[in-house]
Amino acid sequence: MKTRSAALALTLSLALGLAVPAQARTADYPALQAEKLALQAKNPFMRLAIAEALEGIRQGHGGPFGCVVVKDGKVIAQGHNKVLKMRNPILHGEIDAIEASCRRLGTHDLSGCEIYTTGEPCPMCLAACLWAKISKVHYGCTIADNARIGFRDEAMDRLLGGRKGLAGYLVPKDRDACLSLFEFYLSLNPTRY
Numbered sequence: 001m002k003t004r005s006a007a008l009a010l011t012l013s014l015a016l017g018l019a020v021p022a023q024a025r026t027a028d029y030p031a032l033q034a035e036k037l038a039l040q041a042k043n044p045f046m047r048l049a050i051a052e053a054l055e056g057i058r059q060g061h062g063g064p065f066g067c068v069v070v071k072d073g074k075v076i077a078q079g080h081n082k083v084l085k086m087r088n089p090i091l092h093g094e095i096d097a098i099e100a101s102c103r104r105l106g107t108h109d110l111s112g113c114e115i116y117t118t119g120e121p122c123p124m125c126l127a128a129c130l131w132a133k134i135s136k137v138h139y140g141c142t143i144a145d146n147a148r149i150g151f152r153d154e155a156m157d158r159l160l161g162g163r164k165g166l167a168g169y170l171v172p173k174d175r176d177a178c179l180s181l182f183e184f185y186l187s188l189n190p191t192r193y
C-alpha cells in the first residue's frame, strides 16, 4: 500500500487528468489503468463515490464501496466501507454515508436525499436507505458483480426473497467505471471478509 498522501496525490492527478509520475506508471500499471478508468464515470456524484472508495481501499478500511448522499444537487456527506478498520461487520459505505448525512443535517430523516453508491446495496443497506427515507438509490456495480469479487450480498438477497418491485428506486449508473474500481481493488489482493 502506498502512503496516504502519495495515494491521494495520485488519485487527484488522475481525476484532474494530470501526468502521473513515471515510477508509478511502470510499477502499478494494471492497478493504475483500472483506477483511471474508474475515475472516468460519467456522473459527477458517482465519480466522487468512486474516489471515496479508492481512498478507503488504499487505507485498508474494507471493500470497494464508496457512497455520496445528495440533496437538491448538493453533496450532503460521503462515506465508505470501514468494516476492517472498525472491526464492525455492519459499517458498510451506505451506513457510513447515511450516519454522516444525519449528523450533518441534524435529523434522522433523509427525505429528498438520493444516494450514489459504487455497488448495489446489500439487503441491510437497502433497508437502511428505506428507513432513512432516501428517495432514490443510484448504484454502479450490481449485487452479482459484488458476488464475483467475493462478497455475499447476492446469497443473502436470495435468502430474503430478492428485490423485485424495487425498480425505479434502484437505478443503475456508471457500471463500467465501477467495474474498473472493483478491478483496482482485486489488483491489491485484498483481505476477504
Ligand SMILES: [Zn+2]
Pocket: 092, 093, 094, 121, 122, 123, 124, 125, 126
Ligand atoms: Zn451493505
